[in-house]
Amino acid sequence: MSKSIVKWLDNIIADVEGVGYQRKSDRRIRMDVASDTLPTLLELLRGRASYVHLSAITCVDWIEDDEFELVYHLWSYENNTLVSAHTRVPRSPGVYLSVYDIYHPAAFFERDIHEMFGLYFEGSPDMERFILTEWDGPPPMRKDFDAEGWVQRKFNFQDYHPEWLKQLEDEGGGVAIRPEEVRAKKRADKP
Amino acid sequence: MRPENYQAKNHPPSNEYELNFGPNHPGIEGNYALQLKLHGDQIVHARADGGYLHRGFEKLMEGRLWIQNIALVPRICVPDPAPMELCYSLAIEEIGGLEVPERAQWIRVMQLELSRISAHLFTFGGHAATTGMYSNMYWGVADRDIILDLFEELTGGRVYSIYNIPGGVRRDLPEGYLERVSNTMDYIESRLPDYDNLFFTNQVFVNRAKGAGVMDQEQALDWGVTGPNLRATGLAFDVRRDDPYLVYDQLEFDIPTEAAGDAWARTLVRRRELIESIRIVRQVVKALPDIGGPIRCPIPNPLAWTVPAGEAYARVESSKGETCYYVVSDGGDMPYRVHVRGPSSMHAVQVLENLVKGCRIEDVAQIMFSLDACPPEVDR
Amino acid sequence: MTENTDIPVMLERDGDPKRTNPLAHVFDELVRFCRSRSLFMLHYCTGCGAIELPPAMTSRFDMERLGIQPMVTPRQADILLVTGYVSVKTLKRIILTYEQMSSPKYVVGICSCTVNGGMYWQSYATAKKLDEYLPVDLYIAGCMPRPEAVIEGMKKLMADIKSGKASNWQDYYRNYDYYLGNQQHLFGDNWQTPTDVVGEARNYALAGPGTTGEHTALLEQYQRPLEPITSHFRIGETVEPGDEQGDG
Numbered sequence: 001m002s003k004s005i006v007k008w009l010d011n012i013i014a015d016v017e018g019v020g021y022q023r024k025s026d027r028r029i030r031m032d033v034a035s036d037t038l039p040t041l042l043e044l045l046r047g048r049a050s051y052v053h054l055s056a057i058t059c060v061d062w063i064e065d066d067e068f069e070l071v072y073h074l075w076s077y078e079n080n081t082l083v084s085a086h087t088r089v090p091r092s093p094g095v096y097l098s099v100y101d102i103y104h105p106a107a108f109f110e111r112d113i114h115e116m117f118g119l120y121f122e123g124s125p126d127m128e129r130f131i132l133t134e135w136d137g138p139p140p141m142r143k144d145f146d147a148e149g150w151v152q153r154k155f156n157f158q159d160y161h162p163e164w165l166k167q168l169e170d171e172g173g174g175v176a177i178r179p180e181e182v183r184a185k186k187r188a189d190k191p
Numbered sequence: 192m193r194p195e196n197y198q199a200k201n202h203p204p205s206n207e208y209e210l211n212f213g214p215n216h217p218g219i220e221g222n223y224a225l226q227l228k229l230h231g232d233q234i235v236h237a238r239a240d241g242g243y244l245h246r247g248f249e250k251l252m253e254g255r256l257w258i259q260n261i262a263l264v265p266r267i268c269v270p271d272p273a274p275m276e277l278c279y280s281l282a283i284e285e286i287g288g289l290e291v292p293e294r295a296q297w298i299r300v301m302q303l304e305l306s307r308i309s310a311h312l313f314t315f316g317g318h319a320a321t322t323g324m325y326s327n328m329y330w331g332v333a334d335r336d337i338i339l340d341l342f343e344e345l346t347g348g349r350v351y352s353i354y355n356i357p358g359g360v361r362r363d364l365p366e367g368y369l370e371r372v373s374n375t376m377d378y379i380e381s382r383l384p385d386y387d388n389l390f391f392t393n394q395v396f397v398n399r400a401k402g403a404g405v406m407d408q409e410q411a412l413d414w415g416v417t418g419p420n421l422r423a424t425g426l427a428f429d430v431r432r433d434d435p436y437l438v439y440d441q442l443e444f445d446i447p448t449e450a451a452g453d454a455w456a457r458t459l460v461r462r463r464e465l466i467e468s469i470r471i472v473r474q475v476v477k478a479l480p481d482i483g484g485p486i487r488c489p490i491p492n493p494l495a496w497t498v499p500a501g502e503a504y505a506r507v508e509s510s511k512g513e514t515c516y517y518v519v520s521d522g523g524d525m526p527y528r529v530h531v532r533g534p535s536s537m538h539a540v541q542v543l544e545n546l547v548k549g550c551r552i553e554d555v556a557q558i559m560f561s562l563d564a565c566p567p568e569v570d571r
Numbered sequence: 572m573t574e575n576t577d578i579p580v581m582l583e584r585d586g587d588p589k590r591t592n593p594l595a596h597v598f599d600e601l602v603r604f605c606r607s608r609s610l611f612m613l614h615y616c617t618g619c620g621a622i623e624l625p626p627a628m629t630s631r632f633d634m635e636r637l638g639i640q641p642m643v644t645p646r647q648a649d650i651l652l653v654t655g656y657v658s659v660k661t662l663k664r665i666i667l668t669y670e671q672m673s674s675p676k677y678v679v680g681i682c683s684c685t686v687n688g689g690m691y692w693q694s695y696a697t698a699k700k701l702d703e704y705l706p707v708d709l710y711i712a713g714c715m716p717r718p719e720a721v722i723e724g725m726k727k728l729m730a731d732i733k734s735g736k737a738s739n740w741q742d743y744y745r746n747y748d749y750y751l752g753n754q755q756h757l758f759g760d761n762w763q764t765p766t767d768v769v770g771e772a773r774n775y776a777l778a779g780p781g782t783t784g785e786h787t788a789l790l791e792q793y794q795r796p797l798e799p800i801t802s803h804f805r806i807g808e809t810v811e812p813g814d815e816q817g818d819g
Contacts, residue, residue, distance in 0.1 A: 027434055028504070052412055055506070056532040058517045071517065073504055077426070080433050084504060105415030108540050116249075130540075131242035131570055132696075134660055136759070140250055140695055147250050147695045154757060155699040158687045214664055215615040217643050222616055222661060243661045244618065247694045254693055263690065269619045316625075332625045339626075350622055350715060567619065 057109035098124035218556030273306035274509035285503035295359035310510035359487030404558035418512025430508035454561035533568025613648035618655020627718035656684035706739035744772035748784035
């Protein structure tokens with residue numbers, strides 16, 4: 001498509017209500033939509049504007065706003081432009097609609113987001129666990145999951161006690177600053 | 192061994208059985224599993240089972256500084272680590288507004304193309320080994336080693352280079368390096384007729400690979416296939432040309448395509464891409480001595496470096512397909528969210544399951560290698 | 572647990588077998604020498620260190636001149652190479668594979684991730700200390716170790732086998748309770764494998780006070796004949812929320 005058509009699409013979509021539109025650079029567009037209008041927007045982009053390639057679906061956990069942000073990255077082979085469609089879903093019911101019937105690659109990403117964040121997608125063909133099949137903890141990518149605390153509970157490290165340290169401890173010295181305590185304190189102090 | 196676990200069970204005679212094409216198998220590239228349901232020798236249904244290489248990268252990256260993540264990032268794709276570092280750096284440069292000097296961009300292009308050549312040589316070797324031609328595997332691995340020597344001289348590491356940082360590259364080229372690169376390219380080009388005789392025009396391989404894992408363009412676009420696999424179905428799309436990054440818009444290279452969409456076409460596309468990569472490296476080697484300047488945009492204090500709040504989606508063409516990184520920063524000294532999208536997320540899961548259906552059991556390994564499905568990218 | 576009295580045992584052993592032949596130690600040395608020169612390495616790429624294994628095995632660095640060859644089945648392999656980090660899911664398969672190998676067997680931990688967690692020490696999905704779950708004979712540090720370093724390590728392993736020092740496979744039988752305890756801590760109390768390690772320990776006359784204990788008692792409690800792996804094929808069906816099927 002020539003450049004003039006792309007600019008024409010810019011003007012049309014920027015006028016639509018409910019869609020926040022921002023052209024970040026020559027080949028990157030950002031759109032913000034409400035969560036109930038996103039599937040319609042994706043269908044329009046795929047069917048009418050040739051954005052046939054779903055590159056990825058990302059989920060970002062904004063824990064202070066108590067929301068998940070879902071970002072759908074779409075690429076058009078004709079316009080050579082990437083559209084990132086952002087939407088926000090509340091954290092507590094944790095359910096959203098799947099876009100599998102619009103884009104088939106969405107199945108993998110929705111399955112991944114379900115096991116990593118706990119967000120369920122209705123209508124996705126396969127919500128079974130793929131990577132974390134034998135995992136019994138909370139969804140690990142959430143911001144309230146403390147990975148280091150989990151590691152301290154479940155795993156042990158080598159007991160590193162070389163000769164020179166033993167000598168120092170015999171003389172009354174020893175390790176003054178323990179890195180794991182510093183990290184634990186830094187984590188506890190974080191607001 | 193417990194006897195009660197090894198008793199024969201009485202099943203009615205049938206041709207159907209299930210097979211765990213499991214993680215401990217020489218026909219699987221890496222540590223990955225496929226659960227197959229067979230009818231005689233033909234596959235009726237397949238299901239991919241990953242997660243054996245899961246390290247939780249995205250969570251790890253949120254707990255380390257921006258500059259510390261460079262050490263983590265190449266480990267996401269083991270055979271072809273350079274595009275991963277580059278993609279991460281590109282995303283941060285976009286958020287932070289860093290200007291990469293020109294010399295660094297040309298050096299980055301050279302590193303990427305060398306990495307692409309070594310990854311393709313490795314894939315040829317692996318693919319040949321699944322059809323029983325082990326000499327080719329030995330050749331491929333040995334020739335790849337010559338390129339790894341070049342990497343070691345430039346970056347210090349044979350496989351994981353940790354060379355690209357946001358803002359440029361870490362070290363300048365050593366004395367006489369460009370001459371050695373040029374000699375290595377001559378050597379690899381001189382080896383290609385031998386590869387052709389043994390592998391690419393070998394009737395045994397051609398008969399095995401033609402018709403294995405056929406994919407037409409509509410199916411490929413529907414399943415989200417990218418990279419050489421998509422070019423083997425006829426669509427000439429390459430991120431280097433259509434969404435250019437670094438200095439690819441100043442370089443001359445063709446995009447090879449094939450139309451058949453089977454394992455043979457994919458191998459041919461990679462073979463031609465190898466030649467194009469050698470062409471690009473030669474252009475870079477010719478242009479680099481005339482480009483001077485710094486190799487890095489100065490970062491005031493890497494250990495206390497904060498990137499302004501924002502988000503960016505960087506795309507790079509790795510040897511396997513389209514690699515993308517989505518980086519979100521909240522203004523701190525650690526990333527808020529890094530999402531890694533490897534090309535094998537599509538190829539090793541959905542595409543592999545669909546392509547393997549209907550083929551014979553001996554072609555499963557061949558299809559997986561011809562798709563160049565890399566399990567660490569799927570599992571992260 | 573099965574009663575081992577109905578499994579015929581080939582010879583009665585009482586501690587170390589009594590050797591009457593004065594040249595018995597020469598024969599032992601010969602066996603150890605031959606064993607160290609023909610090691611079969613299990614071809615299981617468990618982690619990212621596996622990318623430096625083809626260069627080590629093929630023509631440039633050539634591990635085959637030392638007699639080390641890849642083998643695809645654990646039943647006939649001598650060395651289990653743990654190449655790199657082990658995620659928890661892989662660790663289960665590694666333990667299953669290890670128990671299927673026939674003695675004497677050696678475990679080599681390649682890369683720093685097997686030593687103390689390496690680069691992924693903060694990760695919730697990788698095991699940090701490999702010798703808590705399996706007895707390890709040799710560690711080769713590096714990230715990744717060069718093929719020359721791998722070959723140096725293999726040479727040291729061969730020297731250890733020749734001198735008789737590398738016999739940690741016996742440690743698995745002697746201290747099975749300790750290893751099982753660590754495995755249960757990580758995988759859950761109902762962890763079990765098809766192999767009857769306590770029975771094998773008794774058969775090899777290696778059972779000691781550390782073989783059984785509270786953890787093997789727990790294993791006995793959860794013991795049930797293993798069912799065949801549930802088929803995951805549901806062609807044409809969709810999964811409802813809350814209907815997750817695990818591996819059991």
